[in-house]
Amino acid sequence: MRSPTVLITGCASGIGTETARAFDERGWTVYATDPDRDDLEALAELGCETATLDVTDAEQVDTVVERIDDETGRLDCLVNNAGYGQIGPVEEVPTEAVERQFDVNTFGQHRLIRAALPIMRRQGHGRIVNISSVYGRTFFPGQGAYTASKWAIEGLSDALRVEVSDHGIDVVLIEPGPVETNFGNRALAETDRLEETGAYDWFYRLFDEDRYDRRFLDKAVGYIQPERVADVIVDAVHAKNPDARYVVGPWKYQLWLGSLVPTAVRDRLFETVKRLP
Numbered sequence: 677m678r679s680p681t682v683l684i685t686g687c688a689s690g691i692g693t694e695t696a697r698a699f700d701e702r703g704w705t706v707y708a709t710d711p712d713r714d715d716l717e718a719l720a721e722l723g724c725e726t727a728t729l730d731v732t733d734a735e736q737v738d739t740v741v742e743r744i745d746d747e748t749g750r751l752d753c754l755v756n757n758a759g760y761g762q763i764g765p766v767e768e769v770p771t772e773a774v775e776r777q778f779d780v781n782t783f784g785q786h787r788l789i790r791a792a793l794p795i796m797r798r799q800g801h802g803r804i805v806n807i808s809s810v811y812g813r814t815f816f817p818g819q820g821a822y823t824a825s826k827w828a829i830e831g832l833s834d835a836l837r838v839e840v841s842d843h844g845i846d847v848v849l850i851e852p853g854p855v856e857t858n859f860g861n862r863a864l865a866e867t868d869r870l871e872e873t874g875a876y877d878w879f880y881r882l883f884d885e886d887r888y889d890r891r892f893l894d895k896a897v898g899y900i901q902p903e904r905v906a907d908v909i910v911d912a913v914h915a916k917n918p919d920a921r922y923v924v925g926p927w928k929y930q931l932w933l934g935s936l937v938p939t940a941v942r943d944r945l946f947e948t949v950k951r952l953p
């Protein structure tokens with residue numbers, strides 16, 4: 677029998693790379709994708725199939741999914757991983773940058789889901805794994821656009837899970853805390869897009885790499901390595917009855933506790949963070 681097939685987006689670095697490796701180790705046929713296929717050479721050498729895929733490009737999405745169907749006749753799992761963080765105070769993020777953030781993090785996942793579902797429904801099974809974040813259920817000042825894109829994917833995934841259950845398809849949300857990847861570098865690079873007003877000095881202090889070494893990004897308290905996220909993803913895909921959501925890293929308890937804390941108290945805590953030197 678043919679091995680099961682997985683399509684993963686955003687495999688050039690971090691969680692995507694490690695997830696491709698982890699599926700490969702378990703004997704899956706892995707389609708590892710990225711906007712720049714040249715960045716996937718190491719995974720190709722490992723035996724993964726590779727393809728160019730920018731999740732904002734609907735034509736590329738269809739081409740890759742059709743290729744997988746032609747070559748394997750199946751698509752057992754989709755891992756919607758591609759994403760980045762558009763950080764900045766909400767006022768200073770141009771609306772076009774918020775649109776771009778949603779185009780990749782939210783609409784990108786939606787495009788892939790729509791392309792994969794006809795194959796999964798035809799075969800009567802499938803698993804869709806959407807990479808969210810602890811910021812899919814909480815927030816941090818200075819990360820409003822990113823947080824909004826992840827809250828959106830949480831709502832979409834919850835509705836989808838119930839809609840597709842009759843077809844043998846499961847939908848799983850992965851909610852990592854901080855993970856040491858290229859995420860922080862990319863997020864800091866995106867601050868070039870901000871339209872500075874001079875009103876949010878705290879943001880530029882907290883996200884100053886020389887001062888805090890990405891400690892409010894992917895090297896925040898309790899950060900983990902991407903291999904750990906990959907292991908949780910692969911285990912969730914092999915679980916007989918997967919959970920709806922998996923918090924990865926030491927943030928499960930804090931997330932639960934945070935949901936009990938009144939908003940006014942939480943806001944006061946963030947006010948203290950804003951005053952850090």
Ligand SMILES: NC(=O)c1ccc[n+]([C@@H]2O[C@H](COP(=O)([O-])OP(=O)(O)OC[C@H]3O[C@@H](n4cnc5c(N)ncnc54)[C@H](OP(=O)(O)O)[C@@H]3O)[C@@H](O)[C@H]2O)c1
Nearest residue numbers: 686688689690691730731758759809854855857858859894
């Ligand atoms: N690191 C964290 O602290 C953390 C925490 C929670 C959740 N997450 C989520 O985990 C996922 C993976 O992030 P990571 O931490 O592994 O960061 P990463 O190392 O920067 O990897 C992100 C991947 O997404 C790709 N990507 C960006 N824009 C894309 C597009 N338009 N189409 C297709 N691929 C695109 C990047 O490709 P290029 O490099 O070629 O642009 C890269 O391969 C993201 O959804 C992120 O929101 C990360």
